Amino acid sequence: MVTDRVEICLRPAEAEDLSQIVHLDRLAFAPLKSNAEVEQEWYAHGINPEGRQQFIAVDQRTGLGVGTYTELQLSVFLEGQELPAKGFAGVAVALERRGQGVGRWMLEQSLRDLQQQQIPLAILYPFQHGFYRQLGWAWVGRVHQYTVASHHLPSYPERCHIAAYDPTQHQIALTNAYHHAACQHNGWLRRQDWQWRSRLKPCPGREIYCYLEGGQILGYVILQYTLLDTLSQPALSLVIQEWVALNGDAYRGILGFLSTLKDQVSTLVWNTYPEDSFPYLLREQRCDPGLRQTVEFFGLTHRFGEIGAGFMWRLIDVATAFRLRPVRPGDSFLLTFEITDPVLGDQTLTANFATGRMHPVSQRSPGVLKTSIAHLTEMYCGLRRASELVWTKEVEWTGDPSLLTKLDTAWEATPPFCWDAF
Ligand SMILES: CC(C)(COP(=O)(O)OP(=O)(O)OC[C@H]1O[C@@H](n2cnc3c(N)ncnc32)[C@H](O)[C@@H]1OP(=O)(O)O)[C@@H](O)C(=O)NCCC(=O)NCCS
Known part of the structure; x- marks a missing residue:
């Protein structure tokens, strides 16, 4: 079923939205508590405390909030480099609007917005991995x-x-x-x-x-x-x-x-x-x-x-993510990535792996890796090797196999772990 999204407006939440957001959160995460308890426990520092931005989706016909979520401003270390990232938390949809695509639509809007801002990475702890995988997230956090x-x-x-x-x-x-x-x-x-x-x-x-x-x-x-x-x-x-x-x-x-x-x-x-x-x-x-x-x-x-x-990661602006990630030193090589992305659209990107970095270039490489954005995220963070994903046929490779081995070496990294849950 498809929601008439023309009628829904997604926007940053303001102080006057507090009661609607508390109500949505209570029904999604603590239905046995009262609104007053939720407000006191979760919003003692207001709707947008430091480092957090709340969003609300409002049905413009009724003025009622139908969904909400929080974006956290994060910074993550990967191979000694800091990556700006957004954390997603508290994704909630009104009971009567569940299963109508509102949750998915809110996340799609947010990802598009973050891509515009050239944010390389989004992180979240899922209630179900499958829900977020269909939006391009990959499970990478093992405890x-x-x-x-x-x-x-x-x-x-x-x-x-x-x-x-x-x-x-x-x-x-x-x-x-x-x-x-x-x-x-x-x-x-x-x-x-x-x-x-x-x-x-x-x-x-x-x-x-x-x-x-x-x-x-x-x-x-x-x-x-x-x-x-x-x-x-x-x-x-x-x-x-x-x-x-x-x-x-x-x-x-x-x-x-x-x-x-x-x-x-x-x-x-x-x-x-x-x-x-x-x-x-x-x-x-x-x-x-x-x-x-x-x-x-x-x-x-x-x-x-x-x-x-545990948590899932999703690459958003791939070119920025590539520019920022250090790679293991080795012979330089070119590799083309054909990336499918269910939200942000498919793209082709060629990276020149040289001097410990990846530089996007315009010419194509004879070595082409066809991958979803979720699998690309798994490889990028060091969780899984490209050759392993080719072996299981999760990604597709055309070209000289030695290039694939070079990619495995370049992206070798200890997979991510994080003490912070949100
Ligand atoms: C989770 C929640 C936000 C989803 O919102 P929603 O608007 O009901 O979800 P959508 O209608 O956008 O669902 C989108 C699609 O995901 C699919 N989906 C849901 N769970 C899935 C899973 N585990 N694997 C694959 N697909 C899944 C749905 O079937 C739907 O696809 P369809 O339209 O083709 O049937 C909502 O149910 C909610 O508020 N739950 C309580 C709070 C909560 O658990 N929040 C998550 C915190 S991380």
């Missing part, structure tokens, strides 16, 4: 989550360098430590003050500990206490919300410190990126055996962890 017994953690001696976070003394040094790590990790955000305020805000059950050497913060961990279901009664457990270690000592210090909590905390939920050494350092490679587990693992292996299907 590994190990739920382990705290007595299986290694008790490294570096733990004695851990101190409780004191905002009056440590705040700047902690944010600097994060920034230092973020520049070297793909997908991490350059955090602005507004993001730090919510990250470091005191919350019930949240604690922060720092690793200090010579008065310098070289790492920290943000912990959230919770209760997990065990075979007997709910047991106090810790969920790691974020950890940063600038060297191996800080990393060992954090793990050693957590191991000392074993008398009080039975289980640790360690969230991390797939390349982390954590699983190799444990005394046992298995989930906490004391936890109530619903499904047995198949075969002679222990259940050890879970993979979270």
Whole structure:
């Protein structure tokens, strides 16, 4: 069914739209709460607080809001380069207008607008990957989550360098430590003050500990206490919300410190990126055996962890994205990309890979990669190699196979990970 979109106007929201937006958000995300509760919890700082822009789609015949979403102003690190990005959050459509293409239409309008602004990248955490994939997003954010017994953690001696976070003394040094790590990790955000305020805000059950050497913060961990279901009664457990270690000592210090909590905390939920050494350092490679587990693992292996299907990325202005992304040094080569894009239109772009960068050029290359924008995003961020996608026939290649190998090498990167959810 197609909405008569001529009647709908999508525009940046203003203070007077607050009650309509609260109403849309409540019905989409918290239908058991009251409008007043949603307003107080989510909009205490107004409709467009720093770093966020709310949009509203209004049916001009009735003046009623039929959809809303938030755009976040982000900046993401990739291979040491900062990419300007927009985050999408809180996409919501009025109950009576669902399934009429309003959600899709709002996102299409926004993507077109962002393309005009030459924004290279959009990021979001999907409610369903399929909905956003049809609009060109690709799932790229994997989280590994190990739920382990705290007595299986290694008790490294570096733990004695851990101190409780004191905002009056440590705040700047902690944010600097994060920034230092973020520049070297793909997908991490350059955090602005507004993001730090919510990250470091005191919350019930949240604690922060720092690793200090010579008065310098070289790492920290943000912990959230919770209760997990065990075979007997709910047991106090810790969920790691974020950890940063600038060297191996800080990393060992954090793990050693957590191991000392074993008398009080039975289980640790360690969230991390797939390349982390954590699983190799444990005394046992298995989930906490004391936890109530619903499904047995198949075969002679222990259940050890879970993979979270996290955020999605979407390239928007491909030429800007190409110009910004550093590539691994190697022989220079030309490659033509024929890109299908369900929203922004198909395009052909030839890139000259030279001197650690990609430069768009006008001549075509004999090596042509036919790809959707979603698959291009997967390759661009280092998640999947072009040769792998050709093998599964998700993308199509014509030309000398050695060029494809060159592309694999040029775009080799650790896939993105991000501590910030929105
Ligand atoms: C999610 C939501 C915003 C979608 O808005 P909507 O206006 O109902 O969606 P649309 O009508 O634009 O749907 C567009 C298309 O996506 C399709 N679609 C939905 N989920 C899909 C999926 N998982 N995979 C593939 N296609 C999907 C629909 O079938 C529809 O296609 P069709 O018109 O060809 O049938 C709306 O349902 C909502 O407000 N949900 C509650 C809040 C929420 O979960 N928000 C998402 C936060 S990330």
